[in-house]
Amino acid sequence: MNLLKKTNTLFLIVIYLTISCNGKQENKIKSEENSKIELTISDTLKWSERMALSIIKRHPKLWQVDDNKNPKWDYKLGLLSLSFEKLYDKTQNQKYFDYVENYAKTVIDSNGSILNYDIEKYNIDMINAGKILFDLLEKTKDERYLAALKTLRKQLEGQSRTESDGFWHKNIYPNQMWLDGLYMGTPFYAQYSAEFENGKFFDDIIKQFELIQKHTFDPQTGLLFHAWDESKKMEWANKETGCSPNFWSRSMGWYAMAIVDVLDYLPKSHSGHEKLVGYLNQLAIALEKFQDEETGLWYQVTNMGGKEGNYLEASGTSMFAYAYAKGVNKGYLSSSFKDVARRAFNGLITQLIKVDEDGEIHITQVCGSAGLGGNPYRDGSFEYYIGEKIKIDNSHGLGPFILAALELDK
Template identity: 60%
Template sequence: MISINTGFFKTLIILLIFFCSKTIAQVNNQSQNNIADNLKWSERMALSIIKRHPDAWKIDNHEAPKWDYKIGMILTAYQKLYEKTNNQKYYDYVKGYADTFIDEKGTIKKFDPKNHSLDNINAGKILFDLYNKTKEEKYLTALKTLRNNFDDYPRTQSGGFWHKKIYPNQMWLDGLYMGEPFYARYTTEYEKGEKLNDVAHQFELLHQHTFDKKTDLYFHAWDESKQMAWANKETGTAPHIWLRALGWYGMALVDALDYFPKEHPKRNELIKYLNELAIAVSKYQDKSGLWYQIPNLQNKEGNYLEASGSSMLVYFLAKGVHKGYLPPKFEKVANKGFEGLIKNLIKVDKDGEVHITQVCASAGLGGNPYRDGSFEYYMSEKIVTDNSHGLGAFLLAAIELDK
C-alpha cells in the first residue's frame, strides 16, 4: 500500500495555484499593454507614443524638458484626437507637457523672448485650447508672451520674419509653419484679425522668392542679402527643393487659412498658393504613393522615400479638400500617399506598437558644422525611426483621413 504525504501534496497545490495566478496576471498585464489592431491608425500611433514616452517632453529621448516645436506639432495632433475621441488620456498628455513649462504666473520656463526663433512659437499653439477649456490665466499670459515676441522680431527689409536671430536676413519655408498658424489664430481671436495682412505677407514673400518655375516647387529657403555661401548669388535661394520644407509650407498654408474669414482680401490668394502646391506635388508622387527626400530628383543615386515630408503632404492635401480649398481629386492623391506610408514605412510590433521608419532626423542651412544645401548634404543627414517630425506628421495625416 502506497502512503500519501498530504503535506507534500498541499505544498504542490499551493505552488501550482501561485504559478498559475502569476501566469494569468502576466498574460492579463501583457494584453493590457497590447495596442489593439482594430483601432484607427491615429490612435494606434498615439497610444504607441505614450507607451514609449509617458511624459511628452521625453519624446526623441530628451534628457531634460525642452520647449520644442516638434513636440508642439505632435501635441497639436493629440488635441485633434481628443476632440474626436474624448479620451482623457490624450488631453492629459498635452496638459502635462504645458504644465511642465508654464508656472502659475504664466512664465514659460527656458523661453527667452530675446532669443528670437520662430521654432519657439510653435508649441504655443496647444495653449489656445487649454485656456479655452480651463480658463487658467497662466495659459493666456503665456499666449500673450509668445504673441508679443512678434512685435520686436527681426525682419528682412521686405518685412519677412527671419527664421532665427542667428540666421540674419533668411526666411525658410519651415518658419511659416512655426509662426504663422499661431500668429493668425491669436490675431483672429484676440485682435479682431488686425495682423492677418502681416501673416499673408510672409507667404507672399516666400512665394515670390522661393518658387521655382522649372519644377513649380519651392526652394528650401531664401537669403534676402544673398550673402550666405549656400545662397544663389542672383536670387538668394537655397540650392535645392527639400521635401519636408514643402510639407511645412503646405501645412502652414492649410492651418493658417482656418483663421482667414471668407471676406478677407488675402484669403483667395493663399488658397491659390495651396492649389499651385497641390498640383505640383502630385506630379512628383512616386508610384508607391510616397515622395523623395529631394522630390524632383527621384532617380538620383542615394535619394530615398522620406516619411515625414510624405506625411505632411498627405495631411495638407486631405485637409485642403475637406475644407473646400482644393478640388476633390486631391483626396485620391492623399489616400495613395497614406496607403504608401502604411505599406512601406509603418512597422508594427507583435504587441501592436506602431513605428514610423525612414524619417530624416534633421536638416537645415548654414550653422556649425556648415550645411551647404547640396544634394549630398541632404542625403548625409541621419535616417531614423520614430523621430518626432515623422510621428507628428503621421498623426496629423491619420487623423485627417480618419483611417
C-alpha cells in the same frame, strides 16, 4: 565619551538611511518615467489612435519623446501635442488631453514663464508650440496659458525682419526666410490675431506668404526652394536669387501645412484667402508630379527620385497627406486630390510603418533634422540632405502622421 560616540554613530546612520531612501526614491521616479507602459494596441483601432497609444506606451511623458532626457519647450513637441489635441477633439478620450496638459504644465510654470525660452534669441521655431495653448486656455481657464500666449505674441512684435518685411528665421540667421518658418509662426499669429485682435494683422500674415512665393517659387518645377537670403550673402544662397540650391520635401510640407492651418482663421472675405488657396493649389499640382508612382511616397530631395542615395521620407509625405486631405475636406482643393492623400497614407502604412507583436507601431525613414548654414556648416546640397541622420519614431513624423490619419479618417 561613549555616549557621544553612540549618538554620533546613530546620527550618521540616520543621515545615510535618509540619503539612501531619497536616492532610491529618485531612481524609482526616473525608472517609472523612463519605463514603457505595458499595453497591447488593437489593430481594430484607427491609425491615429494606434500611433498615439504607441507613443504613450514608449514615453509616458510627452516631453520624453525623441528620447529627451529633460523637459523642454520645443517646436517638434508642440507639433506632436497639437496632433494629440486634435485626436482628443475627435475621440473625447481624456487620456490624450491629459498627455498634452501634463506636458504644458511641466514646461510652463504657474506664472506663465516658459522653460528654456529666451525671447531675445527671436527664434521663430519657439512660437510653434504656442498653438496648443489656445485650446488649453479654453478648456482649463488656467491663466498661465494666457500669460504664455502673450509672451509669444510679444516675440512676434519684436521679431527681426528682412527689408521687405518678412520674419527672419532666427536672429542668428539674419535676412533669411525659411519655408519651415511659415509653419512655426503664421498659424499661431493668425489664431492670436483672430481671437484677441479682431483680425488686425491678417495683412501682415499674408505678406509672409507673398514673400516666400515671390522669392522661393521655381517656375520650372512649381516647387519652392527651402530658403531665401534677402542679402544674398550666405554661401548657400544663389547670388542672383538668394535661394538655397535644392527642394527639400519636409520644408514644403511645413509650408503646405501652414497654408491650410492659417486658412482656419482667415475669413473668405479677406483678399488673402483666395491668394492662399491659389498658392495651395499651385503646390498641390506640382507635388503630385513628383509623387512616387509605386509607393505613393515622396523623396527626401523632392525632384531627384532616381538619384543614388535619395530615399522615400516619412515626415514630408505625412505632411503632404495632411495638407492634401485637409485642403479637400475644407473645399480648397479639388476632390481628386483626396486620392493623392490616400495613396500617400497607404504608402506610409505599407512601406514605412512597422508593427510589433503587441500592436505597437513605429514610423521609419524620418529625416532627423535639416537646415542651412550654422556650425557645422550646412550647404543645402543634395549630398547634405541625404546625409542627415535617418531616424525611427522621430517627432517630425509622428505628429503629421496622426494629423493625416485624422483628416483621412483612417
